[in-house]
Amino acid sequence: xxxxxxxxxxxxxxxxxxxxxxxxxxxxxxxxxxxxxxxxxxxxxxxxxxxxxxxxxxxxxxxxxxxxxxxxxxxxxxxxxxxxxxxxxxxxxxxxxxxxxxxxxxxxxxxxxxxxxxxxxxxxxxxx
Amino acid sequence: xxxxxxxxxxxxxxxxxxxxxxxxxxxxxxxxxxxxxxxxxxxxxxxxxxxxxxxxxxxxxxxxxxxxxxxxxxxxxxxxxxxxxxxxxxxxxxxxxxxxxxxxxxxxxxxxxxxxxxxxxxxxxxxxxxxxxxxxxxxxxxxxxxxxxxxxxxxxxxxxxxxxxxxxxxxxxxxxxxxxxxxxxxxxxxxxxxxxxxxxxxxxxxxxxxxxxxxxxxxxxxxxxxxxxxxxxx
Amino acid sequence: xxxxxxxxxxxxxxxxxxxxxxxxxxxxxxxxxxxxxxxxxxxxxxxxxxxxxxxxxxxxxxxxxxxxxxxxxxxxxxxxxxxxxxxxxxxxxxxxxxxxxxxxxxxxxxxxxxxxxxxxxxxxxxxxxxxxxxxxxxxxxxxxxxxxxxxxxxxxxxxxxxxxxxxxxxxxxxxxxxxxxxxxxxxxxxxxxxxxxxxxxxxxxxxxxxxxxxxxxxxxxxxxxxxxxxxxxxxxxxxxxxxxxx
Numbered sequence: 046x047x048x049x050x051x052x053x054x055x056x057x058x059x060x061x062x063x064x065x066x067x068x069x070x071x072x073x074x075x076x077x078x079x080x081x082x083x084x085x086x087x088x089x090x091x092x093x094x095x096x097x098x099x100x101x102x103x104x105x106x107x108x109x110x111x112x113x114x115x116x117x118x119x120x121x122x123x124x125x126x127x128x129x130x131x132x133x134x135x136x137x138x139x140x141x142x143x144x145x146x147x148x149x150x151x152x153x154x155x156x157x158x159x160x161x162x163x164x165x166x167x168x169x170x171x172x173x
Numbered sequence: 174x175x176x177x178x179x180x181x182x183x184x185x186x187x188x189x190x191x192x193x194x195x196x197x198x199x200x201x202x203x204x205x206x207x208x209x210x211x212x213x214x215x216x217x218x219x220x221x222x223x224x225x226x227x228x229x230x231x232x233x234x235x236x237x238x239x240x241x242x243x244x245x246x247x248x249x250x251x252x253x254x255x256x257x258x259x260x261x262x263x264x265x266x267x268x269x270x271x272x273x274x275x276x277x278x279x280x281x282x283x284x285x286x287x288x289x290x291x292x293x294x295x296x297x298x299x300x301x302x303x304x305x306x307x308x309x310x311x312x313x314x315x316x317x318x319x320x321x322x323x324x325x326x327x328x329x330x331x332x333x334x335x336x337x338x339x340x341x342x343x344x345x346x347x348x349x350x351x352x353x354x355x356x357x358x359x360x361x362x363x364x365x366x367x368x369x370x371x372x373x374x375x376x377x378x379x380x381x382x383x384x385x386x387x388x389x390x391x392x393x394x395x396x397x398x399x400x401x402x403x404x405x406x407x
Numbered sequence: 408x409x410x411x412x413x414x415x416x417x418x419x420x421x422x423x424x425x426x427x428x429x430x431x432x433x434x435x436x437x438x439x440x441x442x443x444x445x446x447x448x449x450x451x452x453x454x455x456x457x458x459x460x461x462x463x464x465x466x467x468x469x470x471x472x473x474x475x476x477x478x479x480x481x482x483x484x485x486x487x488x489x490x491x492x493x494x495x496x497x498x499x500x501x502x503x504x505x506x507x508x509x510x511x512x513x514x515x516x517x518x519x520x521x522x523x524x525x526x527x528x529x530x531x532x533x534x535x536x537x538x539x540x541x542x543x544x545x546x547x548x549x550x551x552x553x554x555x556x557x558x559x560x561x562x563x564x565x566x567x568x569x570x571x572x573x574x575x576x577x578x579x580x581x582x583x584x585x586x587x588x589x590x591x592x593x594x595x596x597x598x599x600x601x602x603x604x605x606x607x608x609x610x611x612x613x614x615x616x617x618x619x620x621x622x623x624x625x626x627x628x629x630x631x632x633x634x635x636x637x638x639x640x641x642x643x644x645x646x647x648x649x650x651x652x653x
């Protein structure tokens with residue numbers, strides 16, 4: 046995994062696990078790598094990984110059972126909540142960035158629809 | 174914890190450090206960044222007790238560095254091992270002086286770094302020698318680890334191996350590691366604290382993640398900016 | 408803790424012993440070769456000529472350790488291993504003490520090798536010599552004289568080593584003209600004490616009226632020299648521990 050070095054790495058680690066849970070690749074009860082294993086896997090400072098894991102516990106995403114390891118705790122409700130939250134964040138970022146370029150909301154909406162239509166056509170072409 | 178209070182050091186007419194205050198928190202991996210001749214090696218030598226400050230004081234876990242030498246594992250920039258030593262001899266020598274020497278860790282790192290005990294230090298490549306130096310330092314469970322330019326003059330592949338060995342051997346919370354380098358991209362995700370130094374003065378010291386959060390920049394970008402501004406001030 | 412201090416000292420000693428190995432080997436080979444050569448070329452009384460290489464080699468065995476004393480310390484800087492030595496958690500006493508013991512070992516090994524080999528060669532060549540000596544002279548007294556002279560030579564060489572250490576460490580305190588300063592200090596230390604007390608030596612000689620008191624005076628000389636050497640060593644340790652920087 047490659048990190049964007051201009052953003053806090055522990056946040057990127059959390060996002061990575063969030064995405065895994067949202068896409069249902071990680072389900073409640075699944076074991077995730079230990080902090081040490083994960084640090085070695087992604088070649089990141091173990092203190093940073095520790096920070097990410099601690100934060101994920103606070104967020105209720107995972108729980109660490111003494112002597113057994115760290116497990117995904119988020120159930121379906123939590124998954125949907127997280128999906129919603131992440132989607133909201135992305136949309137908010139999108140909107141604020143578009144607005145900062147001077148686009149009006151109506152134009153933004155129109156552009157988005159146009160873009161999605163184009164994408165759909167492209168994908169149809171691909172399928173044929 | 175390592176603390177510098179108003180430390181100045183000069184060599185002849187050259188000012189190596191000019192009234193610096195530095196705080197290396199317990200259990201962190203600190204990057205000591207700056208161009209060549211910025212004062213990085215002097216900081217390392219002051220912590221090891223092989224230099225003395227002209228002014229100010231350096232404290233290692235609350236005492237003078239000279240009294241804490243058994244707590245510090247020091248990898249100097251120069252090749253400091255006897256060229257006629259076999260790795261095994263060097264290891265036996267080190268183990269006589271440091272009770273924190275960990276033989277099983279030594280064996281593990283030996284194979285991790287693809288080194289052989291029978292290698293003669295003066296006869297191996299520069300990259301292997303760099304790994305040998307690292308092996309001897311990391312085989313100790315020392316509370317303080319000082320690595321002065323561990324990547325200098327070493328090929329990319331070996332750099333990666335060294336970085337991996339550092340993470341592999343690091344013990345969270347217990348160990349305080351200071352890595353000095355002018356090649357930040359090698360350690361970008363390895364350090365959690367950074368000290369930028371230039372011409373004997375500290376330009377910036379902070380938590381690495383805080384800096385990224387505040388400035389939306391990578392450490393490499395931050396360094397470029399810090400040193401550009403720093404030079405302008407002079 | 409005592410055991411581990413011993414282990415540290417042993418490690419330092421064995422590491423530096425390597426520096427003395429070649430010199431002892433040179434002395435041993437030179438002794439054997441020259442004596443075998445004389446054995447091959449001469450017969451009968453002319454074999455007394457063995458004394459010539461024996462004395463010369465004694466000189467060599469005493470001189471080489473002085474060379475080693477400069478290398479054993481200087482090399483640490485030359486190979487940058489001084490960074491390792493100074494970061495080790497050991498006192499200056501242990502560091503310089505182990506080096507001093509190496510040099511002393513080299514001196515003892517060299518001189519005893521030359522002494523033993525040439526003595527054996529002479530006894531083999533002149534089987535009558537020993538019983539003859541026994542009849543004419545007091546062997547015990549002779550042994551006493553030999554021992555006191557050997558002790559005097561040891562004291563002298565220890566003083567030389569101390570001069571070497573102190574002058575080198577003092578020289579290292581200067582970034583410029585370090586070698587020249589070392590040389591000047593070395594010569595000062597070597598000849599200084601003799602210049603300051605030229606009468607002491609002569610008085611000792613003249614007051615010695617018989618052999619027994621001569622021996623006693625030699626031991627006084629040994630004591631004074633060793634005290635002076637210890638002072639220089641203490642100064643060296645002080646520089647190593649308090650002043651030396653890299």
